[in-house]
Amino acid sequence: xxxxxxxxxxxxxxxxxxxxxxxxxxxxxxxxxxxxxxxxxxxxxxxxxxxxxxxxxxxxxxxxxxxxxxxxxxxxxxxxxxxxxxxxxxxxxxxxxxxxxxxxxxxxxxxxxxxxxxxxxxxxxxxxxxxxxxxxxxxxxxxxxxxxxxxxxxxxxxxxxxxxxxxxxxxxxxxxxxxxxxxxxxxxxxxxxxxxxxxxxxxxxxxxxxxxxxxxxxxxxxxxxxxxxxxxxxxxxxxxxxx
Numbered sequence: 300x301x302x303x304x305x306x307x308x309x310x311x312x313x314x315x316x317x318x319x320x321x322x323x324x325x326x327x328x329x330x331x332x333x334x335x336x337x338x339x340x341x342x343x344x345x346x347x348x349x350x351x352x353x354x355x356x357x358x359x360x361x362x363x364x365x366x367x368x369x370x371x372x373x374x375x376x377x378x379x380x381x382x383x384x385x386x387x388x389x390x391x392x393x394x395x396x397x398x399x400x401x402x403x404x405x406x407x408x409x410x411x412x413x414x415x416x417x418x419x420x421x422x423x424x425x426x427x428x429x430x431x432x433x434x435x436x437x438x439x440x441x442x443x444x445x446x447x448x449x450x451x452x453x454x455x456x457x458x459x460x461x462x463x464x465x466x467x468x469x470x471x472x473x474x475x476x477x478x479x480x481x482x483x484x485x486x487x488x489x490x491x492x493x494x495x496x497x498x499x500x501x502x503x504x505x506x507x508x509x510x511x512x513x514x515x516x517x518x519x520x521x522x523x524x525x526x527x528x529x530x531x532x533x534x535x536x537x538x539x540x541x542x
Contacts, residue, residue: 300349302356305469307517308452308509310335310428314356316349317466322485325464329377332456332511333360334449337425338367341385341392342447342456343378343513350381354388366392368422370432372458372513373441374404383410395422397434400443416445427451438498439489446502453508455522459488460499460512461529467516475510475518476528482514483532491536499530 300316307313312333319326331343331353339361345353354363366389371378386392386409394413396405405413416422416432423429429450436442439459447456463478483489503526510518510525518525 300352302349302352303469304356304359307332307470307511307519308449308454310426311449311452311454311509311511312360313469313511313517314353315469316345316352319466322464326466327464328466328514330511330513330515331357332454333357334424334428334430334454335361335426336428338422339365340368340370340422340424340428340430341366342511343371344369344381344385346376347380347384350384353381354384363388364390368392368424368430369394370396370447372446372456373444374400374408375441378458378513382408386410395432397432397443397445399434399436400445403443418445421450433502435498435502437490437492438495441490448502448505448507453506454511455502455505455507455509456511458513461510461518461525462486462488462512462514465515469517470509470519471516472518472520475512475515475520476525476532478515479529480532483536489533489536491533491540493537495537496530496534499526499533503527503530 303315314331321327334340401415418434431448461479503523507522
C-alpha cells in the first residue's frame with residue numbers, strides 16, 4: 300500500500316490510501332487532509348497500522364514537527380486510530396474536536412488533553428487559513444460527529460458524507476451523489492434521523508468550492524447542489540422508514 304498526495308485546493312492536500320480488499324472488486328479509499336498555514340492542520344490520522352505510510356506522505360509536504368492541529372469527523376479507527384502516534388511524532392500537535400467527542404472519548408484516549416471546540420468556533424491557522432468547526436451529531440453517524448470548513452479556500456472537510464467505492468481521481472467534477480446513494484444502499488452506515496436533511500442543507504448554505512471526501516474523490520463542481528441532493532436522498536429514506 301502507498302499513499303498518494305495531491306493538492307486539491309490552495310494549501311489543502313489530499314493523502315489517499317486505496318484498499319482493494321475492502322468491498323471488492325471496487326475497493327475503498329481512506330483519505331486524510333493536510334492544511335497548510337502558520338499552524339498546519341491534519342484532518343483524519345488514518346489507522347494505527349497505516350501510520351508509517353501516512354506519516355511518509357505528510358512529510359512530502361512538511362516536516363512532522365511543524366504539525367500543530369489534529370482533528371477528525373468522529374471517533375473511529377479509520378479517522379483517528381493513529382492519533383497518539385501523531386501526538387508522539389509531532390511534539391507541538393494538539394487534538395481539537397467538539398464537546399461530545401472530547402468528553403466521551405478523547406479526554407481519556409488522547410495522550411495529551413484535547414481542545415474542545417464549540418459549534419461554530421473558528422481556529423485561525425494563519426496564512427489566510429481559518430477552520431470553522433460545525434457540530435453534525437449522528438450525521439452521517441456517530442453522536443460526536445462534526446465537519447470543518449476551511450474558509451480561505453472554501454473547502455468543506457466532509458468526513459463520511461458522500462462515501463463511495465473505488466479508486467477515483469484526486470479531484471472530480473463528475474457525479475458524487477449517485478455513487479454515495481449506491482454505497483449507502485449497500486452499507487447502510489448512516490444513522491437516519493429527522494434532522495439529517497436540514498443539517499446537510501445548512502452545510503450547503505456555506506457555498507463551499509471543494510468537498511473533501513474521506514472515502515472517494517474530492518469534488519470541485521456545484522458543491523451546494525450536491526449537498527442539497529444528498530439531503531433530499533436522506534429525506535426520502537426517512538419518509539420510506541416512516542411509511
